[in-house]
Amino acid sequence: MIEGEAWRRWVYFRIPLALFLIFLLFPFYWMVITTFRPDGELYRPWRAVNYTPFWTWNPTLDHIKYLFSETMFATWMWNTMFIALASTVISLFCGVLAGYALSRLNFPFAGSLGTGIFITYLVPQTLLFIPLSEIIRNYKLGDTPWSLILTYPTFLIPFCTWLMMGYFKAVPKELEECARIDGASRWQAMLYIIIPVAVPGILSAGIFAFTLSWNEFIYALVFLSSPEQKTVPVGVVSELIRGDVFFWGPLMAGALLGSIPVAIAYSFFVEHYVSGLTGSVKG
């Protein structure tokens, strides 16, 4: 694929790719270096002579210690994990069943229901958060993890359904018919024949749903109020900024540690994640 003289390769390929990588990854490097930088160096104006932006000779764990001793960071991590896992499981359950029904069964209104689910896929969370906060209050769910576990599926289910429909459609009809001829009921054919074939799709949908719920912010911001209920993004925003004062060290430490679970989940399932992502945009 790459042919021609060396300079062409540098100008058209290596330098642009390197610039992209620097642009995309520098903020993370900055997050890491800030986490380990002592306060004395952190609050040194950029004009100062001894401003050493890209390295620190006195790495410290103070910011991380502060996070665990002065804030409820560990609780926030646990909350986020629990909420993300629970809403992912619920969404997968609903999405797999709905995806199966919409892609493999004939019934009246199948087409319009599919379209309806696709449209809810396109409803952004910021459209509904105000009435939803009222409803959450009325159902007495405010300030509990259930307010998020039950509402996150609203943007996860459409995505899971959509993705699973793609996977189910790819499974040949004959496979199911064979099982039916051998005496399996529809229910059994779905449970033992079709769903196992679609396991890669379920993994993709699951990993994607998990990162989406870890990332969600506005519902968590509006529905949760007490510090011990908060998720990582909301906790970091509300407890590490007091008025105009930003605790940059702990903030960056929180951002770094709060990203690690998603990063780990992602690194184990990169291929599944990518196929989930690209599957989600395939029409």
Place this chain on the structure above:
Amino acid sequence: MAVAASTATPERVIVPKPKWRPLESERNLAWLLLLPTMVLLGLFIAYPFMRGLMLSVTDSRVGVPGEFVGLDNFRKLAVDPIFHAVVWNTCLYTLVTTIFKLALGLWLALLLNRTFKFKAFTRAFILLPFIIPTVLSTFAWKWMFDPTFSVLNWMLYQTGMIRVAINWLGDGDLAMLSIIIVNIWRGVPFFAISLLAGLQTISPDLNEAAAIDGARPWQRFWHITWPLLLPVTMVVVLFSVIQTFADFQIVYVMTGGGPANATHLFATYAYQLGVGTGLLSQGAAVSLAMFPILLLIVIAQLLYIRRVEVR
């Protein structure tokens, strides 16, 4: 089929009495399987949508049920200078970021479509801005844009591009530029990886054939790659436009809508009115005002996608 055959020749075919299995009917099974989805989506999307419509025609505040006031909230928005700014900001933000995300994402996808060492590794790293929770990574940007401690100012100063500090988030236009940069940063990986998947479905034979016929790289891109990639591009743009139009996190963290409301988008303004000041119905009206615009975008794009696919 079986039923028809048995009624035609009833005396010869012995029909065993079927067990009562309601789930053998496709219709029953389908409704059962769809039930959990419909309950959740109904309770937490359809019902809130109706509540939102109802809220927006009352004057409720937090703790006060409010009276029916008709379209007063929307009339107020029509003469609210901040709301005018919000509409302008949101359109500008969506348009500029989408153009850049598409251009840069396509470029990056073309770079990644070559064969090189550490390809899978590079691709995995490139998606990081899209994976890491937006609020958390946006804080890293806010810290980089900090007026006193900005590493960006330091870099620009060291390379001789500026002489005085740039107050990135203190000036309206610069703050807009800052949030646009962060949004582009977050969105490029999504465009790049999705478009890369599209590129990989295009047979290399086509490009090779065109190259043998003497087509220049630019011509090959314009006459082969771009038209074949168009359906994927349109879907990616559709998703991105909706997410960007309704964006909240980046602006909330970077500027909170400031300075002097210069960077408010629909979502942040709705949040400020509905949650910040407790004017529930006004906030609901602002976020519902997004709906017709989003609907138009979706319909226009879906029609366009259909046309492209038919062709």
